[in-house]
Amino acid sequence: MSSPAVSVIIPVYNAGAYLEQALDSLAAQTLQDFEVICIDDGSDDDSFDILKRYRDEGTFHALTILTQRHLGPGRARNRGLEEASGTYVLFLDADDFIEPDLLERAVGRAEDLAADIVIWDVWYYNNRAGRDQHPAVGTLEFPAYVDIDEQDKKTFRASDNPEAIFTSFQNWPWNKLFRRAFIEEHGLRFPGLFRTEDLPFTCSALVLAERMAVIYDRLSHYRMRTGSSSMDTKDRHAKDFIEAFVQLKENLTSLGLYETYRTSYVRWALGGAVYNLNSLTMPRAFSEAFEALHRGGLERMGLLDVPLETFTNELDRQSLRLIDTGNSIAYLFFWMRNHNVFADDHKETVDILEAELDAAREATRRTSEQLARKINELDATRADLDATEEELDRLQRSAEYRYGTKLLRIPRAIQRRLRG
Numbered sequence: 078m079s080s081p082a083v084s085v086i087i088p089v090y091n092a093g094a095y096l097e098q099a100l101d102s103l104a105a106q107t108l109q110d111f112e113v114i115c116i117d118d119g120s121d122d123d124s125f126d127i128l129k130r131y132r133d134e135g136t137f138h139a140l141t142i143l144t145q146r147h148l149g150p151g152r153a154r155n156r157g158l159e160e161a162s163g164t165y166v167l168f169l170d171a172d173d174f175i176e177p178d179l180l181e182r183a184v185g186r187a188e189d190l191a192a193d194i195v196i197w198d199v200w201y202y203n204n205r206a207g208r209d210q211h212p213a214v215g216t217l218e219f220p221a222y223v224d225i226d227e228q229d230k231k232t233f234r235a236s237d238n239p240e241a242i243f244t245s246f247q248n249w250p251w252n253k254l255f256r257r258a259f260i261e262e263h264g265l266r267f268p269g270l271f272r273t274e275d276l277p278f279t280c281s282a283l284v285l286a287e288r289m290a291v292i293y294d295r296l297s298h299y300r301m302r303t304g305s306s307s308m309d310t311k312d313r314h315a316k317d318f319i320e321a322f323v324q325l326k327e328n329l330t331s332l333g334l335y336e337t338y339r340t341s342y343v344r345w346a347l348g349g350a351v352y353n354l355n356s357l358t359m360p361r362a363f364s365e366a367f368e369a370l371h372r373g374g375l376e377r378m379g380l381l382d383v384p385l386e387t388f389t390n391e392l393d394r395q396s397l398r399l400i401d402t403g404n405s406i407a408y409l410f411f412w413m414r415n416h417n418v419f420a421d422d423h424k425e426t427v428d429i430l431e432a433e434l435d436a437a438r439e440a441t442r443r444t445s446e447q448l449a450r451k452i453n454e455l456d457a458t459r460a461d462l463d464a465t466e467e468e469l470d471r472l473q474r475s476a477e478y479r480y481g482t483k484l485l486r487i488p489r490a491i492q493r494r495l496r497g
Contacts, residue, residue, distance in 0.1 A: 081162065081163045081164075082110040082111060083111040083112070083163045083166070083167055083180055083184060083254070084114060084157070084161035084166050084257065085103060085166075086116070086154055086158065086169070087114070087116070087157075087169045087170070087171055088150040088154055088170070089116060089120060089125075089128065089153075090117075090118040090120055090147065090150070090153075091120045091122045091124060092124050092172050093127060095171065096124055096127050096172075099169060099170070100113075100127075100131055101174075102174035102175045102176075102177070103175065104136050105177045107181045108178075108180040109138065111138075111139075111167075111180060112139040112141070112161075113137045113139065113141070114143065114160050116143045117142065117143070117145070118148060118150065119144075119147030125144070128140075128142050129142065149271040150267075150275075151268055151269060151270055151271075152267065158260065163257060164258075165183075165184060165254050165255065166254070166255045166257050167180065167183070167255075168251050168253075169251060173251060173297060173298055174202075174298050174300075175297050176294075176298075178296075179297070182292055182296065183254040183296075187254055190232050191232075192290040193255070193259040193286040194254065194259070195253065195289070195291070195292065196217075196219075196246055196252060196289065197252055197292040197293075197296045198217055198292070198294060199216075199295055199298070200297070203301055204300050204301060209298060210301070216247060217245065217246060218241065218245040219245070219293060221238050222237060222238055222241075225293050228291050228292065228293055232288040232289060233288075233289055234286065234288070235284045235289075239337050239338050240341050242283055242284065242338060243280055243342060243344075244348075246283060248273075248275050248276040248279040248345075249275060249299075250275045250278060252299075253279070259282075259285075260282070263281075263285050265278055266278065268320075270320060272311055272315075272317035273317050273318040273322075276318075276321040276325055277325045277328055280325050280328075281325065284329065284334055284338055285332070311357055311358075312359045315353075315365050316366050316369045318349060318350065319366075319369055319377070319378065322350070323377045323378060325342070325346075326379050329342065340383075340387060343382075343383050344388060344389070344393075347380055347388055347393045347396075348390065348393055350370060350375075350378070350380070350400075351393055351396045354366055354367060354370070364405065372403075380397060381401070385398075396411070396412075
């Protein structure tokens with residue numbers, strides 16, 4: 078049998094509550110030339126039973142289920158890569174879902190432009206609210222490389238804008254289609270971490286790709302606020318992000334590319350450190366991560382090797398100063414104060430949006446009133462036209478009209494005789 082166009086690799090760990098939506102969104106794809114490789118990463122819920130049901134029901138042309146003890150999503154994806162036979166690889170998380178035309182559009186873009194990687198925009202899906210987050214959160218910066226009107230004809234490389242590559246495209250693997258031959262050529266694999274394991278793989282791929290392309294549309298839905306997803310359970314592996322950034326730095330160095338991408342890397346690494354610190358939920362986990370950064374983590378990540386002005390975000394700069402001093406209380410107080418500012422800014426944003434919505438509603442009301450007036454005028458015009466047509470019909474049927482018609486028959490009869 079010929080190889081499929083795409084190998085879809087899905088690491089699964091206790092995702093029973095969301096797995097069906099992920100698989101159903103895959104089954105609904107307009108492009109059906111794909112294989113599905115699911116790796117159950119030691120789940121203790123009903124995830125494995127759900128996978129078996131989809132396999133037994135024949136939902137997919139090809140569905141492979143692999144099992145392993147709980148080793149993390151990185152090692153699960155690596156097992157999937159060993160089994161993959163598709164021309165392209167899509168990594169789908171078990172609690173996310175995708176648009177029906179994702180594979181068709183991503184493969185089409187890759188084929189048309191001979192791209193090693195195709196990247197598309199995403200929705201954040203608020204699980205508590207049960208809808209995509211509006212207004213959409215813009216976390217990707219496609220215009221740093223390709224304008225929207227050039228997306229179907231232009232490819233790019235990381236070196237086209239070396240200071241922006243990581244901050245533009247993030248380290249997510251699940252909003253990117255990878256050419257499998259490209260992955261194998263460079264021996265790309267995920268590290269054995271439980272958190273931020275995607276960073277060395279994805280960011281290394283971004284700087285190695287000869288040709289990349291983008292799709293501006295939001296084709297993936299990233300589930301947030303589940304209470305159980307990997308984004309909500311960082312505390313058990315609170316220091317993994319440090320090792321992930323160190324591995325990326327080592328990868329760039331071994332490739333001779335660190336100096337080229339140093340600025341983008343350190344900005345992304347500092348932003349990632351602050352983000353990971355601030356998203357921890359348990360005091361002990363925060364203390365462990367903060368101390369690890371203070372006692373060598375910042376240096377290993379290369380964050381103390383560049384001038385402070387390299388970091389354009391003032392909040393990141395101040396955070397770096399406070400972590401470097403080891404004053405975790407000052408750090409927490411700083412972010413508590415700024416959280417209040419963020420909350421005020423959020424309220425202001427909501428107020429602005431509500432004002433814009435009110436203005437839009439008022440404009441809609443005025444337009445509706447104008448439309449109603451035009452409809453009434455049209456109805457009146459139609460009524461006048463109907464009355465005119467009735468009057469004309471009455472005249473045509475009147476005795477005078479019939480009499481005039483009879484008079485015309487005499488000269489017409491004379492004309493016919495003359496012709497004869």
